[in-house]
Amino acid sequence: MAVITFREAIRQAIDEEMARDERVFLMGEEVAEYNGAYKVSQGLLDKYGPKRVIDTPITEASFSGIGIGAAMAGLRPIVEWMTFNFSLLAYDQVVNNAAKMRHMSGGQVSIPIVFRGPNGPAEYLSSQHSQALQSIYAHVPGLIVVAPGTPYDAKGLLKSSIRNDNPVLFLEAELMYSWKGEVPEEEYLIPIGKADVKREGRDVTIVTYSKPLRLVEQAAQQLAEMGVDAEIIDLRTIKPLDEEAIYRSVRKTNRCVIVDETWPFASVASHVGWLVLRNCFDYLDAPVELVTSEDVPMPYNHTLELEVQPTVKKIIDAVKKVMYIR
Amino acid sequence: MKVNQYEKAFLMGLLEQMLLIRRFEEKSAQMYGLRKIGGFCHLYIGQEAVAVGSIAALDLKKDYVLTGYRDHGHALACGMDPNAAMAELFGKATGCSKGKGGSMHMFDADKHMYGGNGIVGGHIPIAAGVAFKLKYNQEDGVVLCYFGDGAIHQGVFHETMNMAKIWNLPIIFICENNQYGMGTNYKRVSSVHDYSVMGASYEIPAWQVDGMNVLTVYEETKKAIKLVKEKNTPVFLEIQTYRYRGHSMSDPAKYRTKEELEAYKSKDPIIIFKTEMMEAGMLTEDEYTLLDKKQKDIVNESVQYAEQSEEPSLEAMYEDIYA
Numbered sequence: 001m002a003v004i005t006f007r008e009a010i011r012q013a014i015d016e017e018m019a020r021d022e023r024v025f026l027m028g029e030e031v032a033e034y035n036g037a038y039k040v041s042q043g044l045l046d047k048y049g050p051k052r053v054i055d056t057p058i059t060e061a062s063f064s065g066i067g068i069g070a071a072m073a074g075l076r077p078i079v080e081w082m083t084f085n086f087s088l089l090a091y092d093q094v095v096n097n098a099a100k101m102r103h104m105s106g107g108q109v110s111i112p113i114v115f116r117g118p119n120g121p122a123e124y125l126s127s128q129h130s131q132a133l134q135s136i137y138a139h140v141p142g143l144i145v146v147a148p149g150t151p152y153d154a155k156g157l158l159k160s161s162i163r164n165d166n167p168v169l170f171l172e173a174e175l176m177y178s179w180k181g182e183v184p185e186e187e188y189l190i191p192i193g194k195a196d197v198k199r200e201g202r203d204v205t206i207v208t209y210s211k212p213l214r215l216v217e218q219a220a221q222q223l224a225e226m227g228v229d230a231e232i233i234d235l236r237t238i239k240p241l242d243e244e245a246i247y248r249s250v251r252k253t254n255r256c257v258i259v260d261e262t263w264p265f266a267s268v269a270s271h272v273g274w275l276v277l278r279n280c281f282d283y284l285d286a287p288v289e290l291v292t293s294e295d296v297p298m299p300y301n302h303t304l305e306l307e308v309q310p311t312v313k314k315i316i317d318a319v320k321k322v323m324y325i326r
Numbered sequence: 327m328k329v330n331q332y333e334k335a336f337l338m339g340l341l342e343q344m345l346l347i348r349r350f351e352e353k354s355a356q357m358y359g360l361r362k363i364g365g366f367c368h369l370y371i372g373q374e375a376v377a378v379g380s381i382a383a384l385d386l387k388k389d390y391v392l393t394g395y396r397d398h399g400h401a402l403a404c405g406m407d408p409n410a411a412m413a414e415l416f417g418k419a420t421g422c423s424k425g426k427g428g429s430m431h432m433f434d435a436d437k438h439m440y441g442g443n444g445i446v447g448g449h450i451p452i453a454a455g456v457a458f459k460l461k462y463n464q465e466d467g468v469v470l471c472y473f474g475d476g477a478i479h480q481g482v483f484h485e486t487m488n489m490a491k492i493w494n495l496p497i498i499f500i501c502e503n504n505q506y507g508m509g510t511n512y513k514r515v516s517s518v519h520d521y522s523v524m525g526a527s528y529e530i531p532a533w534q535v536d537g538m539n540v541l542t543v544y545e546e547t548k549k550a551i552k553l554v555k556e557k558n559t560p561v562f563l564e565i566q567t568y569r570y571r572g573h574s575m576s577d578p579a580k581y582r583t584k585e586e587l588e589a590y591k592s593k594d595p596i597i598i599f600k601t602e603m604m605e606a607g608m609l610t611e612d613e614y615t616l617l618d619k620k621q622k623d624i625v626n627e628s629v630q631y632a633e634q635s636e637e638p639s640l641e642a643m644y645e646d647i648y649a
Contacts (some may be wrong), residue, residue, distance in 0.1 A: 062451040062485035069455020097443050105433035106424035107646035137483035142647050
């Protein structure tokens with residue numbers, strides 16, 4: 001199997017779907033002539049031309065809105081946000097238009113659109129450019145939120161997202177773009193809303209998604225050396241949430257740690273924690289533990305910024321806690 | 327006189343639509359008073375010539391309409407069934423949006439009426455997106471995007487004007503300047519009082535239009551459509567109008583004088599059009615009375631229809647969210 005980067009996997013998904021369906025187009029800042037701020041769209045302008053790979057002015061609200069209108073009228077836009085930090089300028093368009101048009105028209109229209117780009121902490125960028133914003137999107141009914149953690153999942157899920165008839169928020173991460181992984185040559189799709197068991201284990205369930213998956217895998221390896229057999233549930237899609245996959249694992253291991261790089265208040269992690277408590281209470285041998293970002297804006301200083309986020313040590317400590325290991 | 331240049335049937339059609347909207351809105355106010363309609367209800371009384379005159383210039387098989395929350399008039403002018411419109415105001419399952427949208431979200435996708443949008447100015451880029459699709463598919467259509475004088479200072483208006491011009495989208499931006507953004511006179515909150523000058527910032531052709539004369543609105547919209555098609559450019563129209571009622575049903579409109587309101591009532595778009603037609607010998611008082619009676623009957627029937635319609639089922643709250 002070919003080994004490619006996360007960036008290349010995303011590009012392949014866009015390329016294949018653009019080749020498959022004339023209605024699919026890519027728009028955003030620097031996506032065309034500059035070949036993408038993070039080079040995700042490299043070569044696509046040459047291949048598909050300026051009609052389908054479109055540079056926009058720096059106007060997140062309105063180019064996102066234009067995408068929504070085009071989707072409502074029958075096209076299938078992929079809107080690239082240079083980062084999710086700037087998507088806050090488009091939040092009204094996503095929440096009030098993309099998520100609501102179908103509802104407030106009584107089902108007369110659908111909005112098949114993908115908003116994608118890097119989300120979450122990067123490095124040395126301080127607080128406006130390093131934040132994980134998925135919780136505020138997952139909060140809104142009418143939206144789908146997809147968050148893969150490997151190149152394989154990214155490609156299969158992005159293809160499914162482009163073919164989906166709803167607004168999809170597709171989370172990538174700057175630091176993940178150069179991550180490598182096996183991706184088959186032949187076409188495949190991964191269904192939205194299906195979690196994946198990334199590591200089978202008996203002793204504890206660690207629920208995670210997106211970039212922290214790597215930290216969790218490293219922690220699981222170290223835990224194995226300590227004789228602790230962790231099971232890793234990679235959500236892959238935040239909304240709709242594959243609740244059964246989480247419960248199945250927790251009912252087997254009787255212990256649960258959730259690793260999520262968002263802020264802890266009203267977050268994906270806190271919601272999953274509540275669901276596990278409500279639905280697996282009788283199976284739990286310890287309270288659910290969360291490993292999240294500290295509830296602070298991201299500092300520029302590197303030592304501080306790393307310590308704000310989930311770390312391998314924090315994950316191991318949380319596992320030890322739910323297993324009563326001193 | 328301009329009316330002489332048109333077929334009587336066409337003129338009667340315009341008059342009929344304006345009367346339908348007027349009577350529909352009066353009935354809406356009455357039903358609101360009876361608490362049959364709740365929430366925010368923004369009436370179109372006084373502005374009828376704008377929606378009717380401009381939408382008469384469209385072919386809704388290929389053209390599209392999007393507007394803000396003062397949307398009953400546009401929906402009816404696009405041909406929405408008054409029963410479905412009134413049932414929506416009543417929140418019934420038979421409403422155009424199954425009782426989920428209400429006054430501010432009238433949608434009729436078959437008639438290319440894409441809302442009915444509640445966030446001031448929020449639909450302006452959406453309308454440009456519909457125009458983007460026309461251009462992308464090389465379809466022969468145009469989008470009319472209506473918004474009020476209150477929306478014109480939103481960032482998305484200016485962002486969208488810019489993109490509409492760099493991509494030369496087939497869209498006509500229509501600012502219905504009814505002179506008050508809620509309770510604020512437009513002159514108090516705008517650095518310019520002739521909004522059409524804003525077109526120049528984006529090299530978009532723009533001009534002011536008398537919105538109290540339905541034929542003027544029709545002709546100027548025709549002219550704008552011709553420009554869109556022949557010169558491959560978006561157009562911006564500031565159509566000057568006036569609303570007789572408050573901003574919404576809860577607004578007594580104490581921010582304007584009785585004299586101002588009375589002065590505008592003498593410019594009532596229905597009265598002046600009726601007078602023009604009568605003076606040209608194209609309408610009799612009896613014909614007018616009959617036409618008006620017909621609209622009142624349609625509106626009364628819509629109330630009956632709405633009253634008798636079912637409430638949505640409780641399960642319906644989970645429907646129409648995801649495709």
